[in-house]
Amino acid sequence: MKVVSKMDIQDYKGVYVFIQQVDHKVAGVSHELLGKARELAGKMETEVTAVLLGNNVSDLCKDLASYGADKIILVDNPALDLYSTKPYAYAMCKVIEKYKPAVVLYGATAIGRDLAPRVAARIRTGLTADCTKLDVAEDGTKNLQMTRPAFGGNIMATIICPDYRPQMATVRPGVMQKIKPLENASAPTDKFSVQIPESENDVQILNVVKKESHKMDIQDAKVLVSGGRGMGSPENFKLLQNLADALSGTVSSSRACVDAGWVEKDIQVGQTGKTVRPNLYLACGISGAIQHLAGMEESDVIMAINKDETAPIFEVADYGVVGDALKILPLLTENVKKAIADRK
């Protein structure tokens, strides 16, 4: 017995994107998802709707149109000021019940991966976590095909949600491409009022503590100089920083260095860290465990320095150098500085 059995899935239409905003700023992944949603909506012959939740956030709507939204649903409510699971889940469920979307996409962020499961459980529909690829079935069903890594990135699985709607997925940040912002785009905004019961607000936020970090997010960096266990010590990360400075890039790291307490978790690349696709990924003293490769192999150009010529990193590297990163890095930094100075 299926409660929503063979629910009239034809009644569910449109590709919806949950727009994540924190501190009055829309998350990059939400823009990426709007871009992807456009492509999917094209194949499904439907529209892209952005769902924006928050408190006093109506001014954020404008941008959403330029990133690809055809329509916007705005739930503006004081209870949605700071992210909290149940009020957000309540509002999102109301939106789904009312508008009946065919697809809802969320960023696979700390918020998206907390909110979406709760919504899916309540709505009684499927949810596919941390997708890296989305497509539309060409068998006439127009089902959403959601592909994601599993087994620590060792295998990929393609998943569908054939009999329940909406089809929901969280999507890994940094994987989908934003569209080039459309100029003068606009989209009709539907202000949807939701009464959130006080009882939903049962987790009290006592304090918000921002992590101290002035570094650029590694997902936004064009050049990443990344260090692994082979760097030997946290002090040697300075060598990476020097080269990153010369290349106007950012330093990132493998999991080993985070586990060893050398660097902060927010610069970790890989399965349990962040997925990056910079123009250049330079791996220094990183052996290249599969979990690491999963987070960086989409980079445009991969260079690697490692002492061990059998290191798996060389299997994905466009240019591999067998050698001691500690010795090569300072020389390369000098080379780069000189080259840039010469050009000027």
Add this chain to the structure above:
Amino acid sequence: MNIVVCIKQVPNTNEVKLDPKTGTLIREGVPSIINPDDKAGLEAALRLKDTNGAHVTVLSMGPPQAETALREALAMGADDAILVTDRAFGGADTWATAHTIAAALKTIPYDLIITGRQAIDGDTAQVGPQIAENLHIPNISYAEEIKVEGDYITVKRQFEDRYHIVKAKMPCLITALSELNEPRYMTPGGIFDAYREKKIKIVTRKDLDVKDGDIGLKGSPTRVIKTFTKSPKAAGTLVSNLDPQEAADYMLEKLQEKFII
């Protein structure tokens, strides 16, 4: 205080290798372990037991072999263990898994439920929040620090760039990160007691108030239609036997060729 920790037995994915010829997973000889986030959750529960006093129950849904993970949890110091196991539960996705586990949880007392953030084999991070939804209790994901005072729990909840310090009245569910703590070892005596003196309670389909359409493969909204291994990227060039200066020169040349500088 009754704490229930949900644990999953997983293959140690760090030791999973791909067959270089066929590109398939080599699962043979891969040891089974308690999922790391879950183990951190168990440690958090055991610390609350040490400081505040608590009765710690571990619960796992899985095949009969998952018993080993429960014995390990007992050997670390958990008081009771429950194995939710039945062929009827097989093939469940996160929706059906959470629904089943929640049904099992409804049969026992709890003030605090702790799950790991995500399992290393599935990496979904969905079952925890979905259990909470099924039980109609609050969930606090990504707990980095936990404090219990009276009926209230205070948690440092992690986001990418910040923390929320949040407080909730129990019963509630929290999902634990492996960064939360360093789980203790079992003790040798604990292992012998776990096997010789403790019993694992088995919960099957008939013990739970669930509908057939809501469990196992049948109750799962999602379907896996294809699995595959990633095709490797075309091989690049590998140079060795360069001295450091030659290596640095070579790399500069390539950076310029690729218009990085």
Add this chain to the structure above:
Amino acid sequence: MDFTLSKEQEMARTLFRDFAEKEVKPLAQEIDEEERFPTEALEKFRKYKFMGIPYPKEYGGAGCDMLTYEMCIEEMAKVCATTSTMLSAHTSLGTWPILKYGTPEQKAKYLPKLCTGEYLGAFALTEPNAGTDSSAQQTKAVLDGDHYVLNGNKIFITNAGYADTYIVFAMTDKSKGNHGISAFIVEKNFPGFSVGKKEKKMGIHGSSTCELIFENCIVPKENLLGQEGKGFVIAMTTLDGGRIGVAAQAVGIAEGALEETIKYVRERKQFGRPLSKFQNTQFEIADMMTKVKAAQLLLYRAAKAKETQKSCTQEAAMAKLYCASTAMDVTTRCVQLHGGYGYTREYPVERMMRDAKITEIYEGTSEVQKMVISKAALK
């Protein structure tokens, strides 16, 4: 005959291996080079209740079996022989005699502290002039009212200086030779007791091996272990267990060296291919693997005998003899397979070879084991 471990033994082995890898191995080289006592390991053994593995729970022990305990020694020795020596001397030599021969009062007083690791135990039999020949004991104990007065010196005492209690052997009646020896429980704070010079050794560098000095040392009468004159029997039966511990240590050292070597021969290339592709390497590995497994079987059999038989003297002697010679042989061949690197401290096999040698010497040399074995065979 069943050669499989029980599920609890399997899980315990996994625990020991994991613990050894993460907690003991990282310090092994440092402890060896600095010749310092493995204090960190001791702290963790206490915390995780490794200090009384084979002893009853009523005394604060873990309630496991003898085989599980020997596997613990084996796994620790795989990564650090020093650390295994400390635990083995404490458990087999420093604690067991009280469990076996102690009065209810002695058991109640000392066992909970020893089994939880609050106290570290040690055993003192050897003297400058009484090694294999224990009847040449010169340390004397004279009863004086409510206490004994001990005078003399012991040497090569493992855990000395760190131990809280010592099982000390002394002559109460010189004229009776071995039958005039008595055993005492001596606490480190007893007046007249002190620790003398520390030995500099070839291997097990971090193990504390010192002289003990008794100068009119006052030992309360109630600390006599067993009856007067029972000391030799106590020493010999205790050594049966100690020898199994040494056998476990020897097997562990050999296994550790072999594991390191297997890793090395796969990585190291000569003439364009890994050493593991050369038949000499393959045959050496096969030969060593077989010997190690044979040694392990003798060890496990002795552990079982210790638990189930009235006497395990034969089994213990054979296990120690064979395991020790295997450790020496295997580590020597492992160093050889490493070539020049094996002779350096870059690779742990150098330490393992030095550590292996002691297993052929302490708790009865290999020659003593042969005497014990042949005595029964030719009876």
